[in-house]
Amino acid sequence: MPDAAPPASADAALSSLRRLRTAEGAVAVRRATELLASGTDVLPGVARLRAEVGAELAGPAWELARLRARARPAFGADADRLLLTADTLEQAGRPVLAARRAARLLASATGPVADLGCAAGTDTVALAKAGADVVAVDRDPVALALTAANAEALGVAGRVQVLAADVVDLVAAAAGGRVAGCPAAVLDPARRAGGRRQLDPDRWSPPWSTVTALLGAVPRSVVKVAPGLDHGRVPAGVEAEWVSEGGSIVEALLWGADVAATWRRASLVRGDAVLELSADVDPGRAPLGPVGPWLHEPDPAVIRSGLVALVAADLGATLIDPTIAYLTSGAEAVPPWARSYRVDDVLPFNLKKLRALLRSRGVGRVTVKKRGSPIEPEALARQLRGPGERSAVVVVTRMAGAPTVLVCDLSP
Ligand SMILES: C[S@@+](CC[C@H](N)C(=O)[O-])C[C@H]1O[C@@H](n2cnc3c(N)ncnc32)[C@H](O)[C@@H]1O
Known part of the structure; x- marks a missing residue:
């Protein structure tokens, strides 16, 4: 189904967001949600909405209803209270993961937290729900408007202050363990540009230099990074964590020195539970050996975090090749850290x-x-x-x- 066209500029986006927040806007979004739920296609749907709620509201209401439907699997019932744009939804993390990060960041101390690059406010809301006062920073006025509206819609507006600023400048000015006046921070750089993933951390926004500057200046901080981040980039004293769910990496995090508890961590989300494997020092490479009756594929969080040797030791298993993360042994692995396959034939x-x-x-x-x-x-x-x-x-x-x-x- 083709998407309704997004507003052309920040001004247009802000005025359509304002319209959507009026009583007429809420009626229009409800109606668009019903039409979408009944399977109405975009052209007849928008035409009907236009007739019912007017031309100004029809397009934005349809777009928001469509984005909320897309957000529902991750945001649950909250999705129907959120204001979103296609761009901020694409950049949004999952609330359940944001809540986990917030809980860990807040466990060690109290005080306000800076959310550096708040987009539609997923981290801001998670931090506020976990009890923190939050300074939500973005240079995009639409992001700030969305964060303020979403904090209000989800009942945490009293804890949230939005701030229009450039994170690069704020972090450069950080001193005494504080940024934007806060002794703790979350940084989630934009890692896409023009719809494409930016593989080079120096091209993230804010760039890698701001990531390391923050971790150095504000040791109670957490930075979301790309799952493919090179271990060589992780600063000393910083914990790197890879989180997986259902066999796929869902996020990678760098924890500043005041929150870091280990060298590397692999975390596996299973429903409400999180299983963790960690090493205080690099466990090195697992030993090599010939293929046995079982092949084991470690969870991607184990592979990315460099902890394959721990799983190998646990299973009494060896690597089949020094550069490949497949293990082998004489017995099937007990879940969850590796999945096993019984080997029937091996051939070139x-x-x-x-x-x-x-x-x-x-x-x-x-x-x-x-x-x-x-x-x-x-x-x-x-x-x-x-x-x-x-x-x-x-x-x-x-x-x-x-x-x-x-x-x-x-x-x-
Ligand atoms: C990946 S998004 C954050 C997503 C958010 N944590 C969430 O889960 O919804 C990155 C945000 O950083 C903002 N941003 C990028 N570079 C910035 C800079 N130099 N200063 C301020 N904000 C910036 C972008 O406008 C965008 O809203």
């Missing part, structure tokens, strides 16, 4: 031979996994499909540097 990577082997085993359906290989899993799975009744997991990887395939979990 050769499409013809692999296909022939799968045919001879009666395998018709495969799931392809890869690590350290350029192959495209879905494309290879299609190429390997056959008439057989059995299924298998085909792992394409490297062993001692050589492209290798492990056929695993052959069904009976």
Whole structure:
């Protein structure tokens, strides 16, 4: 479904947000929400809204209803009280993770917290709900208007002050462990520009130099960073944490020296519980060994945080290649830190031979996994499909540097 066009400028965005906050605006958004929920398409939907609530409100109301629907899985019922723009929703973290960060930041001391780059206010609201007074900073007037409105809508306006400022300047002026007058801070740099991910931390906004300056000047701070951040960039005394849920990384964090409790941490969110694995010093690389009856794939938070050696030691497992995070041992791993596959065959990577082997085993359906290989899993799975009744997991990887395939979990 095509999106309703976003407002062309900050002024236009601010005036449409103001309109949406009136009683007529609320009626228009409710009506747009009903139309969307009943499956009405954008063109007839906006046309009907125009007839019912007027041309000025129809487009913005439709857009907000659409954004709230998109926000609902992460924000729950709160989504229907939020003001959002497409840009701020795309940049928003998940409230449950923001609440976890806020609780940890506030556990060690009290006092106001600066939310440096507040967007639509997810961190601001989480910090305020956790009991902090918050100075919510952004250089974007739309972000400040959204944060103020959302703090009010979620009942924490009394704890929130918005501040139009450049975070680069505020952090450069930080002194005595404080930034913007606060002894604690959350920084969540924008890591996308023009709809694309910025892989180079020096191109984030604010840039990496502001991240390190904040961690140096305000030791009670936490910075959200890209999951692919190079360990070499993590300043000494700072804890780096990777958080995963359902087998995917959901965030990576740098904790300033006053909050840091370890060197690296892998955290696994499971419903309301969070399981944690940590190391006070670099555990180094796990030992190498030949492929055994079981292959183990550590959780991505374990891999990113550099803690594979801890899981290997726990499982009595070894690496199959010095550069690949697959482990092997004689027994299946106990969840949650690694997922295990029973190894049935190991062969050098050769499409013809692999296909022939799968045919001879009666395998018709495969799931392809890869690590350290350029192959495209879905494309290879299609190429390997056959008439057989059995299924298998085909792992394409490297062993001692050589492209290798492990056929695993052959069904009976
Ligand atoms: C990734 S978003 C923050 C998202 C927010 N933590 C949340 O979960 O909703 C980054 C925000 O930083 C703001 N920003 C980027 N560079 C800035 C700067 N130099 N000064 C002030 N704000 C900045 C952007 O306008 C944007 O609102």
